[in-house]
Amino acid sequence: xxxxxxxxxxxxxxxxxxxxxxxxxxxxxxxxxxxxxxxxxxxxxxxxxxxxxxxxxxxxxxxxxxxxxxxxxxxxxxxxxxxxxxxxxxxxxxxxxxxxxxxxxxxxxxxxxxxxxxxxxxxxxxxxxxxxxxxxxxxxxxxxxxxxxxxxxxxxxxxxxxxxxxxxxxxxxxxxxxxxxxxxxxxxxxxxxxxxxxxxxxxxxxxxxxxxxxxxxxxxxxxxxxxxxxxxxxxxxxxxxxxxxxxxxxxxxxxxxxxxxxxxxxxxxxxxxxxxxxxxxxxxxxxxxxxxxxxxxxxxxxxxxxxxxxxxxxxxxxxxxxxxxxx
Ligand code: SF4
Numbered sequence: 001x002x003x004x005x006x007x008x009x010x011x012x013x014x015x016x017x018x019x020x021x022x023x024x025x026x027x028x029x030x031x032x033x034x035x036x037x038x039x040x041x042x043x044x045x046x047x048x049x050x051x052x053x054x055x056x057x058x059x060x061x062x063x064x065x066x067x068x069x070x071x072x073x074x075x076x077x078x079x080x081x082x083x084x085x086x087x088x089x090x091x092x093x094x095x096x097x098x099x100x101x102x103x104x105x106x107x108x109x110x111x112x113x114x115x116x117x118x119x120x121x122x123x124x125x126x127x128x129x130x131x132x133x134x135x136x137x138x139x140x141x142x143x144x145x146x147x148x149x150x151x152x153x154x155x156x157x158x159x160x161x162x163x164x165x166x167x168x169x170x171x172x173x174x175x176x177x178x179x180x181x182x183x184x185x186x187x188x189x190x191x192x193x194x195x196x197x198x199x200x201x202x203x204x205x206x207x208x209x210x211x212x213x214x215x216x217x218x219x220x221x222x223x224x225x226x227x228x229x230x231x232x233x234x235x236x237x238x239x240x241x242x243x244x245x246x247x248x249x250x251x252x253x254x255x256x257x258x259x260x261x262x263x264x265x266x267x268x269x270x271x272x273x274x275x276x277x278x279x280x281x282x283x284x285x286x287x288x289x290x291x292x293x294x295x296x297x298x299x300x301x302x303x304x305x306x307x308x309x310x311x312x313x314x315x316x317x318x319x320x321x322x323x324x325x326x327x
Pocket of ligand 1: 196
């Protein structure tokens with residue numbers, strides 16, 4: 001095996017992608033890793049796992065290219081708002097561009113045949129490889145023996161005999177391999193992508209039903225606080241903890257309205273993009289209801305935004321009165 005054969009791995013940092021990288025580097029392939037960043041998933045897991053493997057990692061921001069997938073992914077969504085097949089295609093396309101620009105011989109992933117019913121069945125693996133634009137150069141080392149030989153195998157760049165035949169949802173063989181490779185520090189299989197998180201996915205769907213244009217900040221905002229949709233259409237976000245209040249304050253944009261109850265501990269309340277008089281009143285009711293003020297007591301709410309600050313005096317409602325607005 002020539003030490004000059006270079007493989008570029010699309011790397012989530014999960015155990016499968018770690019094993020795929022290790023299987024190849026064990027054969028003498030010069031392995032580098034590539035991970036992607038959007039508001040839904042970040043590079044932290046990949047950074048940590050690449051460091052465990054001692055392999056170089058590139059991090060590429062793809063949010064702008066990802067946006068269209070949120071609306072009309074060609075191959076649909078999973079259980080949440082996760083367009084996994086289209087997402088894999090996008091990542092492999094991005095990886096193919098790096099491969100071609102930087103002289104890598106082939107791409108690889110940690111996909112395992114049959115592990116995910118939607119995105120890793122045989123047909124999906126084929127679609128993804130085809131969508132990459134370089135189907136013959138996409139190697140899945142963990143399931144390669146169950147798949148048609150790719151160019152790297154046919155050319156002898158990698159030894160197919162030393163690739164694997166993993167399939168299905170079980171994790172037993174992966175755990176055994178991890179043990180064999182001395183990999184003890186790897187992340188749990190769950191997590192890593194907010195689009196598969198039921199709470200985040202529900203908020204995102206609701207947002208997309210009201211907005212055809214979304215900004216990164218809208219997507220960040222979905223990670224924090226309680227979200228309400230007022231009858232007239234505006235969105236209101238109510239911080240749940242001090243940390244959330246701080247996070248919301250950090251996401252303020254020009255035009256937003258911010259409300260706080262005066263003299264009583266309570267949440268930071270945000271109307272992204274502002275709202276009319278009615279929205280302001282409803283948001284003030286939410287601010288009061290989620291403050292420490294007792295229902296029925298009078299409170300004053302300070303509203304600040306692009307115009308002069310306003311003070312609104314109102315009776316604190318019961319939370320239950322406003323529950324139907326909650327997203
Ligand atoms: S879980 Fe998220 S990051 Fe992973 S393929 Fe699906 S959409 Fe992409």
